[in-house]
Amino acid sequence: MATKIDGHIGFAGDLTPTTASDTSAAGSPNGSEPASPKRTFMKNEVLAWQQELLQEFSSPAFQKRLRQASSLQAAEYEKARTALVRDAHWAVAPQHGFPATDLGIEQMLLAVDQFLDDMDVSVNQQIIQEHLVACEVPAPFKEQTALPLGHDKKALGRRDVVRLLKSLQVSFSEPNFQQELAKLKESDMKASGIAEAMGFLQLPGRNELAFAIQEQLAPCFGFEASKQGILAMISTCAQFLMDPEIAELFDAVNMKLGMTPEACKAFRAKVLPQTCG
Numbered sequence: 001m002a003t004k005i006d007g008h009i010g011f012a013g014d015l016t017p018t019t020a021s022d023t024s025a026a027g028s029p030n031g032s033e034p035a036s037p038k039r040t041f042m043k044n045e046v047l048a049w050q051q052e053l054l055q056e057f058s059s060p061a062f063q064k065r066l067r068q069a070s071s072l073q074a075a076e077y078e079k080a081r082t083a084l085v086r087d088a089h090w091a092v093a094p095q096h097g098f099p100a101t102d103l104g105i106e107q108m109l110l111a112v113d114q115f116l117d118d119m120d121v122s123v124n125q126q127i128i129q130e131h132l133v134a135c136e137v138p139a140p141f142k143e144q145t146a147l148p149l150g151h152d153k154k155a156l157g158r159r160d161v162v163r164l165l166k167s168l169q170v171s172f173s174e175p176n177f178q179q180e181l182a183k184l185k186e187s188d189m190k191a192s193g194i195a196e197a198m199g200f201l202q203l204p205g206r207n208e209l210a211f212a213i214q215e216q217l218a219p220c221f222g223f224e225a226s227k228q229g230i231l232a233m234i235s236t237c238a239q240f241l242m243d244p245e246i247a248e249l250f251d252a253v254n255m256k257l258g259m260t261p262e263a264c265k266a267f268r269a270k271v272l273p274q275t276c277g
Contacts, residue, residue, distance in 0.1 A: 050112075
């Protein structure tokens with residue numbers, strides 16, 4: 001639940017600092033009790049808020065900065081991570097009627113408390129928290145650099161693959177990416193229409209467009225930020241395609257890349273023999 005502990009406010013272990021200047025400017029009460037939310041939220045509003053936070057946390061820019069922070073020592077890592085999380089909350093808060101302050105974040109979290117027993121809200125929150133640990137937290141008092149999740153492992157686990165695919169799905173859903181993808185599809189249709197006829201199973205320029213996102217996320221899952229690393233990432237995901245949930249997520253990612261359902265099925269058939277043959 002949302003709590004205020006030792007000058008921090010957080011949700012499910014995710015802490016954001018509260019400073020005296022922030023709370024004073026926001027009109028925080030002088031008492032020790034946290035401020036109440038301005039209004040009661042509906043479930044669909046909470047789900048929308050969670051989805052926007054997930055988009056922030058799974059974006060390549062956020063994940064890149066989180067990965068860079070993981071090279072710091074424990075205290076500095078927590079400071080950098082806290083700042084990243086706070087900025088993401090501040091970006092979302094005004095869209096839901098809350099001020100972009102620590103008090104505003106606290107009010108948002110208190111509003112979500114009303115739905116903690118709801119399965120949909122609970123699952124979303126778990127996914128959000130997983131995106132905040134995409135790179136392992138450095139252990140206290142250790143001098144070595146933290147390694148990305150999945151680094152030096154023979155294979156990722158099912159949970160890692162689910163999180164990877166969901167991260168890709170959200171990132172490929174971003175408006176800027178979809179706009180550039182639409183331009184590629186339009187260009188093909190004007191030129192020859194070959195890609196369209198194949199359900200966009202292949203599309204000139206798409207690999208380069210997608211790589212800009214994939215190279216940011218890949219290192220957080222133990223893959224190189226290179227074309228070979230992306231191929232290894234796809235191959236790893238393919239090992240789990242007999243799992244219905246992962247197969248569905250795999251198709252959802254490819255649909256965000258412009259493929260038709262038929263093309264998604266064809267692509268699965270193409271990569272599956274490489275790992276299951």
